[in-house]
Amino acid sequence: MTLLKAAIIGGGNIADNNHIPALIQLTEQVKLVAVCSRDLTKARALADKHDIAHAFDSTSEMYHQCTPDLVIICTPNNLHYPQTMEALNHNCHVFCEKPPAISAQNARDMSTLAAQKGLTLAYNFQLRQTSEWSLLTRCQSDGLLGNIYHIKAHFLRRRGIPGWGYFTDKGMQGGGALMDLGVHVLDLALCALGYPAPDQVIGNTYDFIGKTGGKGLMGAWNPEAFGVEDAAMAYLTFPNKASIMLSASFALNTQVDKDRNLEIFGSKGGVKLFPFSLHTELAGELADVQFPYLEEVDIQLKNTSAFLDACQGKPSNVCTAEQGAILQEIVERIYQSAEK
Amino acid sequence: MTLLKAAIIGGGNIADNNHIPALIQLTEQVKLVAVCSRDLTKARALADKHDIAHAFDSTSEMYHQCTPDLVIICTPNNLHYPQTMEALNHNCHVFCEKPPAISAQNARDMSTLAAQKGLTLAYNFQLRQTSEWSLLTRCQSDGLLGNIYHIKAHFLRRRGIPGWGYFTDKGMQGGGALMDLGVHVLDLALCALGYPAPDQVIGNTYDFIGKTGGKGLMGAWNPEAFGVEDAAMAYLTFPNKASIMLSASFALNTQVDKDRNLEIFGSKGGVKLFPFSLHTELAGELADVQFPYLEEVDIQLKNTSAFLDACQGKPSNVCTAEQGAILQEIVERIYQSAEK
Amino acid sequence: MTLLKAAIIGGGNIADNNHIPALIQLTEQVKLVAVCSRDLTKARALADKHDIAHAFDSTSEMYHQCTPDLVIICTPNNLHYPQTMEALNHNCHVFCEKPPAISAQNARDMSTLAAQKGLTLAYNFQLRQTSEWSLLTRCQSDGLLGNIYHIKAHFLRRRGIPGWGYFTDKGMQGGGALMDLGVHVLDLALCALGYPAPDQVIGNTYDFIGKTGGKGLMGAWNPEAFGVEDAAMAYLTFPNKASIMLSASFALNTQVDKDRNLEIFGSKGGVKLFPFSLHTELAGELADVQFPYLEEVDIQLKNTSAFLDACQGKPSNVCTAEQGAILQEIVERIYQSAEK
């Protein structure tokens, strides 16, 4: 099999620590040939560090010189749309960081173009690759959960406003805790329900702590430049009457430092995801099931591999362009509801 | 001071175990002179057991013979409205069990008549009298919480569908887990916000487990006669952008047997109610505060006492007729939303 | 239905605290009419305390006057055989305390006579009525355990040599820890395997601590009068290659005060009985299952009821005369092996 030729766009931490190491391990499927950053020095440094042939500060030159089969996009959120469209127009498959975009319309357009071009566009929601999520799907398909009708999903930090990057810049990121954290657990909740579009979406966003300032646990942030929500709450209902309660925060006066979890309630069994426990009836009694030997897995490696499988037409559980558009529309409806 | 003359309407457990013992202890304020039940034998047995002068199976005869100053109503939910109206028309103060009624209109009418008559109508939400709630209000007034903007309130049972009484009869109770359990924590959440009317209400109700049957932890129930919701989920937003997430269940595939709690998030501090913990910043650091010596109190005794204070025009934190009407309307809007 | 007429033989604690209260509650099936003890004062006191019509110090007079349908035998072990034979010869069903007898031949004879007479003879192994054992049998019949091939059964006390009664008198009790404690868990282990007779039995008994003396946790014992084993260890193999490791002690230098448990290993799942946990594979992962809401039951009441069911020809899980003979033979073979 010929190797897929890959280029990476974006020279930050997530390229350096997540995507490049994953690509480098998948030597039987892909060869990373170029790294692109607005800052050529940064691009060169990454290329040197990881032994990548080319470094660019212009994507068009990169496409011209390297003609990659696929690109990985790990730039600020507001660049996901233009860079994905450019890549698709260069006939590249695209593996784009989450969230898909900063507007629902952008995400729909990205999905439409990928479909027209017959290319794979996927988003990097890597929690899908945890052992816990894999077990959840097996419990579901083995009938241990019955009909899933309610999900509580949350990704809460107590004082976890990032003190670096653009996380508090509304223009570049499109939002705060919901855009950065909430989308991860929302994606899983939607998967559990079969990724339907909701019929009703209601929500609120807050910025009391972010704008006031306080003790930071992920570096210090500047309350005066804080332009996004520090917490978002939402409720979604679906045509089949299922519902999702969603909570996300960068900052909230809660006990736990970092709390990311889903509770999934079905007619036969319920699951708390981290650590995984199943609550059901067995042999006529109420039973709590623990699975103490779940493996730790490299979720980025597995998700990149799933993307490559998708590019090659193989079955894959990576987040598709269509799913990304559904999710982005929900995010937008939450923000709209919060504005009312 | 002359004693208030009281009659109790309803001869079930809640009269026997909660209201009568409370009234009997408050000998300096009230004298319980009559007990009324559709079943005269039951009424007589209660009167004998607690040394009450009169027993009736007719409220009109009771009013005629005893002319009470106040009545306690602890009958099935669908009787709250007619019996309260009758009592007010007999110029009695009324202490009515929760929920106020089975429709919002009824609750509004009850409130209106009480106001017209200048009488006290109050509802028995006795969790307001816990040490935890008392401490919450002091934290609030001492400014430890700042502006409260989000509350998660839940009252969940795993398999706690009552195997006795009328709890699964829609006609008599008007609903299930929301009417019986959810209203308790909803009342507290509304108190924390100042009892505003919400601008948006959305919710869902479910009956998968109730209708299927299973292991019961509060007696066995009959799935074929199960006519109410076994779980209700809702989201409320308020004019000041505050929000409440509400969850109530008789049956849910969750880990915990019984889980009743509120998490109250304010701009300066957050509180988890049971056991009470405060999460805030102190001396420039994130601080978790425990209060290990809260007293256990007899919450029914304190709530009955609060009702009597209200009757006498004293300050009281009992649930008022106006608050009851607001709460009942929210319940109705949740059921309506769930029907859509 | 006509009530069964019952008499109880033996006036000690186990009559007073276990059997009589159970019989008294089962008013729809049985009427206890007489109590017999060698000590007439004791018999009378019991009869008065529990409102029983007759008291005797002679069983023959009791049979003559009362003609019971069934008798309960709760005397020292060496009397089980003669009193059971006498009862059967008076055409009474017999519910005999454990162990069945002090020799295997006695137990076989008791079983044979009961069969000849067409009467129910049963032994009071009441651990069969625990919620845990009931759940074990349901797990077994639901196929959750597969083929059971090894059982570790133990009933260990650290310093629990009883300081009262005849427990250390070899002549009256026939043995020590094995006769008194070991038989309980042996009975359960045999049930799990279908009550087969073993092909090989090997064992050892010890009396170091009993004969030396020391700190007693169940009263003080006299080391000089200590005539039984303080610990017994055994290994049993069965024709289908299953095996049992059995340990029982009145006194052993182990950490735990009292430790009574079974571990049951099957090809699909294994169970630890107290508290009940199931260890198996589910959804392709190793799973540990807890059942946190097992009911506490009155095991003596349930076992007496099971005996009465057996008397009336109904299905019953009480220990039968045949099972008792198998168990007693195992006990005897352990003691014989220990003597070698």
Added chain:
Amino acid sequence: MTLLKAAIIGGGNIADNNHIPALIQLTEQVKLVAVCSRDLTKARALADKHDIAHAFDSTSEMYHQCTPDLVIICTPNNLHYPQTMEALNHNCHVFCEKPPAISAQNARDMSTLAAQKGLTLAYNFQLRQTSEWSLLTRCQSDGLLGNIYHIKAHFLRRRGIPGWGYFTDKGMQGGGALMDLGVHVLDLALCALGYPAPDQVIGNTYDFIGKTGGKGLMGAWNPEAFGVEDAAMAYLTFPNKASIMLSASFALNTQVDKDRNLEIFGSKGGVKLFPFSLHTELAGELADVQFPYLEEVDIQLKNTSAFLDACQGKPSNVCTAEQGAILQEIVERIYQSAEK
């Protein structure tokens, strides 16, 4: 003192990770000059990695060229016998991996030849060097345990069938869980009793899980090639009436992942080995003694050192050839009992 010249036979993990590092640290007593493997590449790689002078794929050539004073044998079990005999015949001391051999006769022959030659033959049961075992022997010699009369010894894995090597190959290994794991705890139990030969041995072996397959926690195994026992249970009695209960498993439906322990019961005190606790009477009360500061030791280093001491005629607690023969005979008798 002149250094002993050593050669190692076997090029697998145990040579690489255990024996060679130990020998290399003992620079004052021994010099490792050669490594032998059927696979010369492997031997060369090991020799290079550890800076050893010679690599061979033929033991005879090794003996010819290097004339070692001692050899370490860490090959599959079926090679222990021929390679030990060859080494002894080359007048080498032998430090052989456990178990001694795959038949009792082999082990006896190995012991006999070593005695005839006046050479040290020892087996690598390194648990003898744990701090816990050292403390046990001091407790024993200080009289804290009295007369030891019963030992429960187990080495259980839940799903620990090795997914590598020859562990499931009956021909090469001679057996499964008993040969690989059980012998470790059996050796300790025998030490505590003075290494007597038992008078009775009874046991069973099972292979339900191994032959069915399932989730592996030590790699995946092939159920179709599974030729050994996955579990072995046995009971041993000794001329002084002491007894041992022995349990070993590669796979068993038990709660714990890996559980290796001994409980040693004496007339004055009892010990649970891991973590070490002593249960006895002190100052007239039942006492539990913990030793929280036991040192972690490099047990391979200490055991290799003990072997070298034995070669030089110094006192040593290494497992001797005679002990190895006793142990191997017990293993064989367990397998024979299981076959019956």
Added chain:
Amino acid sequence: MTLLKAAIIGGGNIADNNHIPALIQLTEQVKLVAVCSRDLTKARALADKHDIAHAFDSTSEMYHQCTPDLVIICTPNNLHYPQTMEALNHNCHVFCEKPPAISAQNARDMSTLAAQKGLTLAYNFQLRQTSEWSLLTRCQSDGLLGNIYHIKAHFLRRRGIPGWGYFTDKGMQGGGALMDLGVHVLDLALCALGYPAPDQVIGNTYDFIGKTGGKGLMGAWNPEAFGVEDAAMAYLTFPNKASIMLSASFALNTQVDKDRNLEIFGSKGGVKLFPFSLHTELAGELADVQFPYLEEVDIQLKNTSAFLDACQGKPSNVCTAEQGAILQEIVERIYQSAEK
């Protein structure tokens, strides 16, 4: 044996709940014939409740009418001296509540008179009767502790200023936390050292919290009437260089509600008293010994019994008049040191 005739002086809780029930159980040694209180109604009520023949409001009349052999004094501290002197002068043995008196001189005079009269005077330090203290003395006499050289003794309450009685009245009680609580643990510490008189005593007393007020955990106290110390700290050295650190508090900003303990450090072993743990070396290793099966005992019953033994000239571990005088002098020296 003729029964000792006893009278009790003081009609409060400690008479009602501690001394009278103990005396009543010791029917073979003592007969309680009279109860004395300044308030005759109280005395009569106690006499009726406990079936005591006589009630008085005058001790002289009591001595006149009843001529007791012994009296129990449980009145406020300032009455211990006059009432003990009166009793001794009536030739009665005296069992006096702690502390002995409110001055050292008083305690010395009480001791002197008792010696002159040849009567038993003892103080009710009932912690000496705990199983823990009994075990401590056995450990000491078995040589497990070696030479005791330092003791930390404390009896701390966080907010345990009694809201009843005279505990905060300096005139009646002579002091606060030290007089009421500290003396208990001081008595034990002195016992462990052989009850020597110290050569140096230094200490401090505080009343910040008592005088400021706050949340009470033993009722509410009046800060304005608070006349004693809420905390006392002291250091004692003895001629043999041993030392005691003593801490007592009614109120202190510490974590624990109530914390009463001693740590006793000897050259061979150290003991923490509650729960009892011994820290020493055993078999060449550092060992921690727990005694998990210490009995709960009725310490008042045992201490009253010990007093009766002393009256009858039997060996007894009750606190003697001489010891009481030593202790009272230490207390006085602490208060004097604090005044400097």
Added chain:
Amino acid sequence: MTLLKAAIIGGGNIADNNHIPALIQLTEQVKLVAVCSRDLTKARALADKHDIAHAFDSTSEMYHQCTPDLVIICTPNNLHYPQTMEALNHNCHVFCEKPPAISAQNARDMSTLAAQKGLTLAYNFQLRQTSEWSLLTRCQSDGLLGNIYHIKAHFLRRRGIPGWGYFTDKGMQGGGALMDLGVHVLDLALCALGYPAPDQVIGNTYDFIGKTGGKGLMGAWNPEAFGVEDAAMAYLTFPNKASIMLSASFALNTQVDKDRNLEIFGSKGGVKLFPFSLHTELAGELADVQFPYLEEVDIQLKNTSAFLDACQGKPSNVCTAEQGAILQEIVERIYQSAEK
């Protein structure tokens, strides 16, 4: 800003692991140019390892060649005085290891000379730089503690007599546990009180375990060469009636391996330092406050930096020469008291 030129005197662990790494990180303030040790080889090795320009075995030569601005003294305690005096006389600031000296007079002289010279002399009590101590001072200045009146300070090891260095040599170290460990917590306790001189000091020292020998947890020590105290206990009172209980041990028969802590009691709140907890009243209830997210800091780095700040006339919380003199006098008075 020009860099301060630094030299280090002493070539042991504390130079190598603590001071040199700290100095090397503070590149903007200081340049380490020389290392001095009596053993030139050691000095050269350190200089090479850390890339320091010069190595000396003579301080005078070092001063001559290098003319440092400051020196760090980390030699045995008895050299602190002469080397500090020499350094001050060379017009160097001095950062001296704790304790200041081996006599109070020496410490006073050191302080006097530094003052005369206008130089900074400071001692390395680096616990002042822990996050816990920093939080304590903020709690104090925020008024959360009120008036601090009692402190319990201890630094206890169970068997932590160092098996290396000169720790048990009275001549070189001046003392044992108090000099090495106790001074750390004494320094903090004094800080909390404002560093007053006490009016009374009493104490005891012991050496039972040190002179007897036993199991060592920090290497093995030689009981015959043990010349210092293994434990020291003391009590200090201050003019404002505040008090300190101080305990320090190298060896004590206590449960915990290493226990270093302070309890600080104020009129409004109390603090346990490790882990930090605050005990006070909040909102009218007793409250326990935890601070779960305190940062781990490099306390040596922060203390060295604080010393450099002091050299430059900036605010600094380093231990001053005057404070060191007060502390050393207390230590001396404890030893004197123990001798009496």
